[in-house]
Amino acid sequence: MENFTAYNPTTLHFGRNVLNQLGITINRFGKKVLLVYGKNSIRSNGLYDIIKQQLDAIGAEVYEYSGIKSNPVVQDVDAAAAIGRENSVDVILAVGGGSVIDSAKIISIAIPVELPAWGFFERKMIPRTAVPLVTVLTLAATGTEMNQFAVLSNHETENKNGYGSALLYPRHSFLDPQLTITVPENYTAYGIADLVAHCLEAYFGKGEEATLSDRFVFSIIREALEYGPALMNDLTNYELRAKIMFAATMALNGMTMFGRTSGDWGVHSIGHILSLLYDVPHGASLTIVYPAWMRLQRENLAHRIRLLGKNVFGTEDVDLIIDRFEGFFSTLGCPVRISQAVNEAVNPDEIFRVMVLNKVAANVHKLTQDDYRRIIEIML
Ligand code: NZQ
Ligand code: ZN
Secondary structure, three states: OOOOOOOOOOOEEEEOOOOHHHHHHOOOOEEEEEEEEEOHHHOOOHHHEEEHHHHHHHOOOOEOOOOOOOOOHHHHEEEEEEEHHOOOOEEEEEOHHHHHHHHHHHHHOOOOOOOHHHHOOOOOOOOOOOOOOEEEOOOOOOOOOOOOOOOEEEEEOOOEEEEHHHOOOOOOEOOHHHOOOOOOOOHHHHHHHHHHHHHHHHHEEEEEEEOOHHHHHHHHHHHHHHHHHHHHHOOHHHHHHHHHHHHHHHOOOOHHOOOOOOOOOOHHHHHHHHHHHHOOOHHHHHHHHHHHHHHHHHOOOHHHHHHHHHHHHHOOHHHHHHHHHHHHHHHHHHOOOHHHHHOOOOOOHHHHHHHHOOOEEEEEEOOHHHHHHHHHHOOO
């Protein structure tokens, strides 16, 4: 087992009507609130009114930034940070999925500095302090509600990159599975795929003797295999929404990586290129890349794939295991080839160029430029 440090300061409020405590929680940080959210969903499903009631009850002074895009961009972060800075907000409240929460995380470290937020991603500056962040999660997928990561796109520099800092953990995250009932079928499926992919990235990290962490991974994937398809057939079922929401949080809050130095993250790194170039939703990018990556790594990782297959599918046949993952993603309704996700003609050389530009990499199973070419071929 590898050495590890366990740290997770996020307080999680999980279950029916937990939002009753939102106002009181915000009030502990102050009354000047920067409310950050996405495009339409929280207004059309009534959540906005619930949030406003909670904020009104504590006499909050609310500044809003809305319109955060899926696959969020750094320009929105800079614009929102300027509002927070001008008004000296005490706390940020992010209401939405991974895109909104990730944006709010970077806003929280950008407010105290005068520089464009992309400087953090370019390692031009290190955050020293952050405005406290409280989140209300509305989509089960990324795990951002209980971790220290954020992912942003910058179309000017042609990057979609992740950023990690202990300052990015939300102080509190509110997860009421009822709020995910309006998530459309496609994003529900992408969320299930994303949580499975997080387990796999952890599992293929360094530290193969971390047997307990392996078993956390198997358990979470088995939840997804069992309850994911059930949820796809019954999208308004609270218990199924709750099982998937809990699984998604646990898949990327550190638990699956104890005893490993890191996860692999090569698949995410490639998936981000498809999102950057063709605006493929994050989970859908992973269902294209994961089977292709496993086929690329088939020989190197046969023993790990076999152990995984034995524990989640009851088979040790490597090719069959890869087919079973691909089949699972297809059953959910996710694309498994680029041609199923992108309507325009794609240029493999362009994908390769942007992979090189982004220095697409993995922490453990290194990818060469030949690997880039081979994986693009499999994904087309
Ligand atoms: O903008 P609105 O109108 O809110 O609509 C959103 C958006 O169109 C909608 N939605 C969210 N909650 C809803 C809802 N619609 C109806 N009812 C609700 N309750 O869903 C759409 C997708 O939302 P988005 O936030 O983009 O999805 P997701 O949560 O999958 O987040 C994806 C982003 O997170 C990053 C991804 O790269 C991507 O940029 N990730 C962040 C990670 C992290 N911070 O740890 C790890 C992940 O691997 C991932 O990379
Ligand atoms: Zn992911």
